[in-house]
Amino acid sequence: MTKPNKALKIGLVFDDSLDRPDGVQQYIQRIAEYLESQGHEVHFLVGETARRDLPNLHSLSKNLKVKFNGNTMSMPLPASSRQIGRLLDKLQLDVIHVQAPYSPFMSGKVLKQAWRRNVPVVGAFHILPYSKFVIAGNKFLAACNASTEKYITEMMAVSPPAQQFAKAIYGYEGRVVPNPIRVADFTFAPGNPNKIPHILFLGRLVERKGALQLLKALSYEKPAVPFRVTIAGRGEMLEELKRFAQENGLDNVDFPGFIAENEKARLLESADIVALPSISGESFGISVVEALAAARGVVLAGNNPGYASVLHGLPELLVNPLDTASFSNEIIRWLSSPEDRSTMAIRQKEYARQFDIQHVGKQVVDTYERALQNRSQS
Numbered sequence: 001m002t003k004p005n006k007a008l009k010i011g012l013v014f015d016d017s018l019d020r021p022d023g024v025q026q027y028i029q030r031i032a033e034y035l036e037s038q039g040h041e042v043h044f045l046v047g048e049t050a051r052r053d054l055p056n057l058h059s060l061s062k063n064l065k066v067k068f069n070g071n072t073m074s075m076p077l078p079a080s081s082r083q084i085g086r087l088l089d090k091l092q093l094d095v096i097h098v099q100a101p102y103s104p105f106m107s108g109k110v111l112k113q114a115w116r117r118n119v120p121v122v123g124a125f126h127i128l129p130y131s132k133f134v135i136a137g138n139k140f141l142a143a144c145n146a147s148t149e150k151y152i153t154e155m156m157a158v159s160p161p162a163q164q165f166a167k168a169i170y171g172y173e174g175r176v177v178p179n180p181i182r183v184a185d186f187t188f189a190p191g192n193p194n195k196i197p198h199i200l201f202l203g204r205l206v207e208r209k210g211a212l213q214l215l216k217a218l219s220y221e222k223p224a225v226p227f228r229v230t231i232a233g234r235g236e237m238l239e240e241l242k243r244f245a246q247e248n249g250l251d252n253v254d255f256p257g258f259i260a261e262n263e264k265a266r267l268l269e270s271a272d273i274v275a276l277p278s279i280s281g282e283s284f285g286i287s288v289v290e291a292l293a294a295a296r297g298v299v300l301a302g303n304n305p306g307y308a309s310v311l312h313g314l315p316e317l318l319v320n321p322l323d324t325a326s327f328s329n330e331i332i333r334w335l336s337s338p339e340d341r342s343t344m345a346i347r348q349k350e351y352a353r354q355f356d357i358q359h360v361g362k363q364v365v366d367t368y369e370r371a372l373q374n375r376s377q378s
Helices: 023-037 081-091 107-116 132-144 160-170 211-220 238-247 261-269 286-294 305-310 324-335 338-355 357-377
Strands: 009-014 041-046 057-059 063-068 071-076 095-100 121-125 152-157 198-202 228-232 253-257 273-276 298-302
Touching: 009 023, 009 081, 009 107, 023 041, 023 095, 023 286, 023 357, 041 081, 081 107, 095 107, 095 152, 095 357, 107 121, 121 160, 121 357, 132 160, 152 160, 152 357, 160 305, 198 211, 198 261, 211 228, 211 238, 211 324, 238 253, 261 286, 273 286, 273 324, 286 298, 286 305, 286 338, 298 305, 298 324, 298 338, 338 357
Parallel strands: 009 041, 009 095, 041 057, 095 121, 121 152, 198 228, 198 273, 228 253, 273 298
Antiparallel strands: 063 071
16 A cells, blocks of 8 residues: 555544543544644544543543453443534544444444545444343343444454454454554564563453463472562452462562553563463454563463464463363463573564554554545545
């Protein structure tokens, strides 16, 4: 695809709030920063959002907090179609970029109003459910959105597993465009292992993220070399994890709690082993990609479909968190091999460049161009 002949006006549509630094919110902001750096004008058409540091932010609905796919998110209450229509008339957008799955109460109404104004819609599909209940919920949502899904001109999915799920449940055909990171955000120090190796878990402390499986592996067979562990994050399992560590003689485990975005890079850079043993429910693996770009040592990731799609070129980094013995053996092997960790860190950094925003952003703009061409030909 060629570079657009003119700057585009793009509406990034999201039912949830932009107040939290969760995965989709980070995706939206990174895409917006790239688009603006290329001279495009970006508008955020979102659910109820309190922050005021983003220009061109338009809150279109009140929101109700609900649990979905293991995350807390804000579900929009019915938005005003008339208000949305007036806003689109005012903005004169060239492209709508909606985050999917979406709610019929807000984003679905934006899609309908965009279609009435001949504005092409590009979708980005972000999830891969891990339970029958959530899959059933998506089937219901697909039925609710049947009348507006036809307005999506081009669909992207963040990974092949997400792409397959989107096609199976929603009937979407589309291309894989991964979640981006900014590789430049992460400094890099391979070949400089800590005197006492540092093992890091960074994520929500919920069952499917696998922090308990990490502690079980560390207590299964105590490594011969000394090490220290950081379990960073917050969640419902915090007290259970602390109790397990205490009862199993893991007195070298630190629980610092929530880690702010501006502290995450420093923590990743300090790790000789980053362990992200998520069991299920991952559509992509932005935490894995960030760790690949940052860690001074090796990244070990759970062999779930999302993480496996990210690491298809580095399959030796995948572990089975539910096989405690093999997980323990992998940790011991890497703890005992600082030279191998440093060599792998260099490979990881190079591998992560394919997910850099400069590369991914071009793919997103190419998709916008495709949608605009399809509209002009229809």
